[in-house]
Amino acid sequence: MADHFAEIKLAEQKSYNSIPFPWVLTPNSTTNLSFLTETIRTQKPFLESLLLKAGAVLLRGFDVKTANDFNDVVEAFGYEELPYAGGAAPRSHVVGRVFTANESSLDRNIPFHQEMALLPQFPSKLFFFCEVEPVSGGDTPIVLSHIVYERMKESYPEFVQQLEQDGLIYTRIYQEQDDLSSPTGRGWKSIFLTEDKSLAEERAANLGLKLEWMEDGGVKTVLGPIPAVTYDKIRQRKIWFNSIVMAYTCWKDTQNDPVKAVTFGNGSPLPEDIVYNCMKILEEECVAIPWQNGDVLLIDNLAVLHARRSSSRPRHILASLCK
Numbered sequence: 507m508a509d510h511f512a513e514i515k516l517a518e519q520k521s522y523n524s525i526p527f528p529w530v531l532t533p534n535s536t537t538n539l540s541f542l543t544e545t546i547r548t549q550k551p552f553l554e555s556l557l558l559k560a561g562a563v564l565l566r567g568f569d570v571k572t573a574n575d576f577n578d579v580v581e582a583f584g585y586e587e588l589p590y591a592g593g594a595a596p597r598s599h600v601v602g603r604v605f606t607a608n609e610s611s612l613d614r615n616i617p618f619h620q621e622m623a624l625l626p627q628f629p630s631k632l633f634f635f636c637e638v639e640p641v642s643g644g645d646t647p648i649v650l651s652h653i654v655y656e657r658m659k660e661s662y663p664e665f666v667q668q669l670e671q672d673g674l675i676y677t678r679i680y681q682e683q684d685d686l687s688s689p690t691g692r693g694w695k696s697i698f699l700t701e702d703k704s705l706a707e708e709r710a711a712n713l714g715l716k717l718e719w720m721e722d723g724g725v726k727t728v729l730g731p732i733p734a735v736t737y738d739k740i741r742q743r744k745i746w747f748n749s750i751v752m753a754y755t756c757w758k759d760t761q762n763d764p765v766k767a768v769t770f771g772n773g774s775p776l777p778e779d780i781v782y783n784c785m786k787i788l789e790e791e792c793v794a795i796p797w798q799n800g801d802v803l804l805i806d807n808l809a810v811l812h813a814r815r816s817s818s819r820p821r822h823i824l825a826s827l828c829k
Contacts, residue, residue: 676749
């Protein structure tokens with residue numbers, strides 16, 4: 507590490523088994539972008555070893571200023587791109603492999619989740635880039651999925667046992683057009699990348715979704731039962747991998763009832779008190795490092811859940827997804 511990066515400690519970090527979360531790296535000498543991208547290429551095994559241990563790596567203080575710069579950093583890692591198809595968050599393509607992060611109103615929090623966790627193909631890794639740091643708030647808190655699983659199993663063993671046995675069913679109604687007031691307000695035309703209902707049905711089936719068309723042009727989707735807990739084969743441990751908190755607290759509007767949005771796989775409702783206590787556990791275990799201009803955060807999507815704190819404008823965070 508001494509030849510390429512310097513490790514720094516931040517007050518907000520946590521430590522698990524003497525491993526920092528997240529791992530934070532800064533320039534050891536030059537901050538030059540071309541030096542960074544070349545170092546990423548030559549030191550990729552080292553960086554991946556940190557990601558394997560910590561679950562998240564923050565690059566801070568490098569000369570990454572624009573979306574094009576960020577795209578160069580992502581490209582330097584050499585991971586295959588995962589197109590954003592089937593996800594519910596409103597996003598816009600910026601350049602290359604770079605998209606906006608969730609474009610919903612910044613005055614709303616976005617609950618903890620793994621990216622596209624409800625879909626058969628989800629990203630293995632996520633990149634976030636801070637192009638314009640918020641004046642206040644706007645953090646992207648992160649939390650380790652195996653820690654959440656362990657705490658939930660310790661506190662609610664029967665609940666977790668039923669989750670592992672029955673899985674979850676998710677039910678949601680989507681409108682035709684995007685609703686930027688909602689963190690999951692992408693319309694079905696954007697989700698399935700078509701205005702053709704037959705093609706939407708075909709693409710939905712590939713994602714494991716059952717569709718029921720509504721008279722107003724919207725569509726009801728049903729997914730599951732699918733697992734709520736999965737096994738991280740690389741790290742050899744069970745992890746919390748679901749959207750319980752997101753669905754229960756965020757899928758709420760004139761047509762969606764959060765209590766019905768996510769249920770056990772047998773159709774029975776989830777205990778409200780346990781869902782909200784899960785939220786408390788997520789908050790207790792999370793790390794929220796204030797963004798700085800130029801920050802690049804690499805997350806293992808199996809190992810880590812992420813969220814978004816509310817903020818005022820300006821705040822401009824970009825993202826890129828990898829298979």
